[in-house]
Amino acid sequence: MKKKDRVFQGAASALLLFLGVLCYNHFNVREYSEVFREAAAEPAPKVALTFDDGPDPVYTPKLLDGLKERKVHVTFFLIGKKLEGQEDLVRRIQQEGHLIGNHTYSHVDLSKLSESQAKEEIEKTSNSIYEITGEYPTYVRPPFGEWQEELEFEVTMLPILWNIDPIDWQRSDVEGIVRDVEKKVADGSIILLHDCYDSSVEAALRIVDDLLEQGYQFVTADQMILE
Numbered sequence: 001m002k003k004k005d006r007v008f009q010g011a012a013s014a015l016l017l018f019l020g021v022l023c024y025n026h027f028n029v030r031e032y033s034e035v036f037r038e039a040a041a042e043p044a045p046k047v048a049l050t051f052d053d054g055p056d057p058v059y060t061p062k063l064l065d066g067l068k069e070r071k072v073h074v075t076f077f078l079i080g081k082k083l084e085g086q087e088d089l090v091r092r093i094q095q096e097g098h099l100i101g102n103h104t105y106s107h108v109d110l111s112k113l114s115e116s117q118a119k120e121e122i123e124k125t126s127n128s129i130y131e132i133t134g135e136y137p138t139y140v141r142p143p144f145g146e147w148q149e150e151l152e153f154e155v156t157m158l159p160i161l162w163n164i165d166p167i168d169w170q171r172s173d174v175e176g177i178v179r180d181v182e183k184k185v186a187d188g189s190i191i192l193l194h195d196c197y198d199s200s201v202e203a204a205l206r207i208v209d210d211l212l213e214q215g216y217q218f219v220t221a222d223q224m225i226l227e
């Protein structure tokens, strides 16, 4: 090979190497920008499932099994007078990472009671929950959404209402419950359901599957309130 050819070949190799590096960097830049875009993307929309009127000896365990399988945490607002004899179930709710709230002792309309009666309905329930779990609940779900504002100071608890109510306790069509929730769901939704009906539990797990697939993140109600 002539010297001139060798120089040419050397220059060609250098050019190829240069082009190679350029290409490599180009692809790397593309990869980095994708990673950057993903990191800068909006956080997953949040949704909170809340279950009132439990615990139920049949349907609450069924719901807990399904939630555990899906690694999803929810909130249970328990009725005080239903706690006796169901202590293990209440402890299971706590141990599996769900939030426990207060739904009064006998499911009363708090706005129709005197302040002291309302206070008793809440405190009796919080005390029972404390005796079972070692933790006082911080949140209350007033039955029928009826609350007395002064109570917040009296019992130092915060009410948590809801913004989606498929009225699951009045119907048994799973499809309808799922559809009603999913057509209204948005980032920040607090969904009201009841863990004392087979159809509600089935609908809840369907909703979890669908919303996980849509990229939603399930949080407990306190995480929604504190944001």
Ligand SMILES: [Zn+2]
Residues within 6 Å of the ligand: 052, 053, 103, 107, 143, 144
């Ligand atoms: Zn209720």
